[in-house]
Amino acid sequence: MSLRCIIIDDEPNAVNLLEVLIGQTTQWQLLGKCYNALEAMDFLKKHTVDFIFLDINMPHLTGMELAGLLPKETKIVFTTAYAEHAADSYAFKTIDYLLKPITLKRFLAATQKIEEAFGNVVAVNEKPEGKADEGYFFVKSGKMLRKILLDEVLYFEGEKEYVRMVTGIEELLIYRRLKDIEEQLSAPFVRVHNSYIVNTRLLSKVQDNHIYIGDKQIPVSDKFREVFMAVIRQRMF
Known part of the structure; x- marks a missing residue:
């Protein structure tokens, strides 16, 4: 089951973070992003969603006020920087x-x-179908199928309709979109830029919004920074 949701939040950075988290960790459909309550009400009149991500502290009409105007069956995930609204939610x-x-x-x-609320329970350790779970994959090279070990891949770089796969000893061009490659990868690979997916196990350092991996310096874009740093913080002492 592919759940449909929208994000309602007046903070662009918070919206971007949720969009990346949804895109990288779920199979849900993000139908829209609304930056105020009035925009959200208009959107919901025209579209059917399963649930909403709703910020509480918004100008003009707060998330709590908006929730009170929505149909009572509307399922909500509240997002806020303030814990004191939890009971009211x-x-x-x-x-x-x-x-x-x-x-x-x-x-x-x-x-x-969320999945449980819709009867779509997914085990915590369950991997989505189609992931490269066995630690390797095959790449077509001429008339051959080359076996590539994921542990040896430094990063993937998107180049229009191609993806450049870089290991410590070679580079290969794969006729796939970077988004397609991303859907088949799981940790330790993380999207850090519209053009890059990196192997966090093989990076050497992170400095000034850049990753250093092999002899490559890779930028970390605003869109993916929070998710990337969340992964890094899990390994910090």
């Missing part, structure tokens, strides 16, 4: 209450609650 069909800044670990826990 459960006056609605609240699935979860996420405190900002939202970490990857906390978001993954929320996905379990």
Whole structure:
């Protein structure tokens, strides 16, 4: 089951973070992004969603006020930097209450609650079908199929309709979109830029919004920074 959702939040960075988390960790359809309550009300009149991510502190009409105007069966995941609204949030069909800044670990826990709320339970350790779970994959090279070990891949770089796969000893061009490659990868690979997916196990350092891996310096874009740093923080002492 592919759940349909929207994000309602007046903070662009918070919206971008949720969009990346949804795209990288779920099979849900993000139908829209609304930056105020009035925009959201208009959107919901025209579209059917399964649940909404709703910020509480918004100008003109707060998330709580908006929730009170929505149909009572509307399922909500509240997002806010303030814990004091938690009790009030459960006056609605609240699935979860996420405190900002939202970490990857906390978001993954929320996905379990959301899936369970719709009877679509996914085991915590279950990998999506089609992932490169065995530690290797095959790449077509001329008339051959080359076996590539994932542990040896430094990064993938998108180049229009091609993806450049770089290991410590070679580079190969794969006739695939970077998004298609991303869908078949899981940790330790993380998207850090529209053009790059990196192997976090093989990076040497992170400095000034750049990753250093092999002899390559790779930028970390604003869109993917929070998710990437959430992964890094899990390995910090």
